[in-house]
Amino acid sequence: MQSVAVSAPAKLFILGEHAVVYDGTAIVSAVDARLHLKLQVTTAPLPTVTIQAPDVGLQDWQAPLASVLSKDSFAGESRFIEATLVAFHQQHPLQHNIYIETHSSFDRNYGLGSSSATVAATLFALSRLFAPHASNMQLFEMGLEAILLAQGKIGSGADLAAAIQGGTIYYKNQRPRQITPLSIPTLPIVAVYSGQKAGTTSYVRQVKAVREQHPNLVDSIIQTMLDIVEEGKVALLQQNWLTLGRLMNVQHGLLHAIGVDTRALAEVVFAARSARCDGAKLSGAGGGDCAIVLASTAAQREALSTQLDHIGRTILPYTLNADGVRVEEQ
Numbered sequence: 001m002q003s004v005a006v007s008a009p010a011k012l013f014i015l016g017e018h019a020v021v022y023d024g025t026a027i028v029s030a031v032d033a034r035l036h037l038k039l040q041v042t043t044a045p046l047p048t049v050t051i052q053a054p055d056v057g058l059q060d061w062q063a064p065l066a067s068v069l070s071k072d073s074f075a076g077e078s079r080f081i082e083a084t085l086v087a088f089h090q091q092h093p094l095q096h097n098i099y100i101e102t103h104s105s106f107d108r109n110y111g112l113g114s115s116s117a118t119v120a121a122t123l124f125a126l127s128r129l130f131a132p133h134a135s136n137m138q139l140f141e142m143g144l145e146a147i148l149l150a151q152g153k154i155g156s157g158a159d160l161a162a163a164i165q166g167g168t169i170y171y172k173n174q175r176p177r178q179i180t181p182l183s184i185p186t187l188p189i190v191a192v193y194s195g196q197k198a199g200t201t202s203y204v205r206q207v208k209a210v211r212e213q214h215p216n217l218v219d220s221i222i223q224t225m226l227d228i229v230e231e232g233k234v235a236l237l238q239q240n241w242l243t244l245g246r247l248m249n250v251q252h253g254l255l256h257a258i259g260v261d262t263r264a265l266a267e268v269v270f271a272a273r274s275a276r277c278d279g280a281k282l283s284g285a286g287g288g289d290c291a292i293v294l295a296s297t298a299a300q301r302e303a304l305s306t307q308l309d310h311i312g313r314t315i316l317p318y319t320l321n322a323d324g325v326r327v328e329e330q
């Protein structure tokens with residue numbers, strides 16, 4: 001038997017969400033809320049796949065390996081792992097019994113990217129055993145294929161890139177896609193759950209529909225978002241929190257303009273403003289999930305906690321700029 005234990009981080013969009021979908025760019029940071037995965041492989045004449053993922057209600061999920069590998073459409077909670085096995089098998093043929101166990105250190109309702117973390121962790125574990133020389137970019141390409149198989153042709157891949165690479169990245173959703181690590185010592189951003197669970201796909205579709213109805217208007221908003229990413233990259237590298245905060249505020253306003261803000265998210269943003277934080281915005285597709293707040297001083301974080309108390313919210317206990325996929329002790 002061969003086995004490996006790995007983990008992959010969650011992620012948060014710092015800038016560029018929605019704009020990145022249209023061949024754009026984004027800045028995304030890995031979050032130290034991690035998806036842990038254990039992979040065991042053994043040889044067998046008729047190999048099977050077994051998944052234990054109690055966080056998503058999978059107990060003793062089992063199927064013959066051959067039937068998983070012959071699938072071209074996927075459903076249910078096992079779909080991201082199954083699709084990852086298919087994408088990996090296309091490059092590195094699989095023929096073992098596969099046993100996968102996952103558990104998440106964060107609540108999936110927060111919208112921190114549990115699917116991309118699952119794909120990243122599965123791929124990384126498989127590569128440790130069967131393709132130890134695979135580069136991050138090769139893992140990323142296989143992961144993108146898996147996500148397309150599991151959820152259709154929607155999404156930029158920025159979350160997957162952050163989960164694999166870790167740290168804080170500048171991501172270019174163009175052919176060929178580019179992942180540029182931003183070498184920053186700290187990122188004093190905190191996450192706050194809005195209390196609403198949101199579905200990324202429907203908000204991506206909603207923005208696409210608004211863009212079709214008002215192409216000039218939405219395209220100029222997208223272009224401004226992309227300019228914000230470029231300026232944000234410079235501010236991040238200079239650790240210029242005042243500028244980054246202002247850019248985050250503008251990005252939030254533009255996300256509001258394209259219809260993905262909610263009252264619950266806006267309340268967090270206004271709490272951050274009352275606390276005189278450097279900046280705040282919704283993070284990701286919108287409609288709920290998390291907002292992020294740039295609070296570069298202890299006094300700002302303290303004031304933020306007090307303001308959040310008034311609306312029944314709290315700062316999540318996670319730091320950003322975290323490690324990407326990594327091997328864990330078994």
Ligand code: PMV
Nearest residue numbers: 017018155156157200284285
């Ligand atoms: O809602 P999240 O955190 O999965 O982020 C979605 C970000 C979008 O730009 C709207 C879509 C994408 O795939 O980049």
